[in-house]
Amino acid sequence: MGIFSRFSDIVQSNINSMLDRAEDPEKMIRMMISEMEETLIEVRSASARIIADKKTAQRRLDNMEKDAAEWERKAKLALSKNREDLARAALAEKQAILEEIELINDELKNLEEHLEKLDVEISQLQTKLDDAKAKEKTMKLRQQTTSARMKTKRQNERSNVEDAFSKFEKFEQRLDKYESELEAMDLGKGKSGNLNQQFADLENDDKLNAEIERLKKDINTNNN
Incomplete structure (x- = not known):
């Protein structure tokens, strides 16, 4: 593809549409910026050559006009x-x-028209290019923001898990405490113990068992 064909394609392209179709927009925008910068350098170089041609043609024109004036002086x-x-x-x-001067004037006119067109297209x-660089900057900012949000979310999730384990551990500690109390109450008891005391112990056992069952339900509820 020639420089001016590629240049025209870039000028007429829709950056948003190209990025929407790209599988990797960030890679695509970097490629586009690189292509635009390369093309801009080439077109500016071409413009510099045209300006040089214009100056050369202008010098030829000036010399030709002097020669024409000199021949007229000689004729007089x-x-x-x-x-x-x-x-x-x-x-x-x-x-x-004079015929050569006319050709040079036509050449200068064409060069001037070409330069004017290039000036508009370079602009x-x-x-x-500025738009593409702005979009690249926006993409980088969005990526940074997304990364920060993901990091915060992971930290929050980790904190929630740690809280859940902490609560579960506390429930287990309380359950161990009540079970230990039950076991301690059974120590030293014989079959021939006081009948009233045995009934009192049974009632206390029921209360402790009820508390243990309540704690077990709480633990199951928190685990689910």
Whole structure:
């Protein structure tokens, strides 16, 4: 693809549409920026060559106009000396130079039109490049923001898990405490113990068992 064909494609392209279709928008925008910068350098170089051609053509034009004026002076001199033949020859030289001047003027006009067109398109390409760089910056900021949010979310989730384990451990400690109390109450008891005391112990056992069952339910509820 030639430089100007690629240049035209970039100027006419829709950056948003291209990024929407890309599997990796970040990679795509970097490629686009690189392509635009490379093309901009090439087009500016081409413009510099055209400007140089224009200056060269202008110097040729200036010299040709001086030569035409000189041949006209010579024609007048010849006529003042009654040398019409020399005057005709001088005017013929002047005419040939005038024809060359006309061609140079056409060349300068084409070069000027080309430069004006390039100036407009370079401005358009620079705008596209600035837009692409702005989008790249936005993408980087969004990526940083997303990464920060994900990090915060992971920290919150880890904190929630740690809280859940902490609560579960506390329930287990309380359960161990009540079970230990039950076991301690059974120590030293014989079969021939006081009957009233045995009934009192049974009632206490029921209360402790009820408390243990309540704690077990709490633990199951928190685990689910």
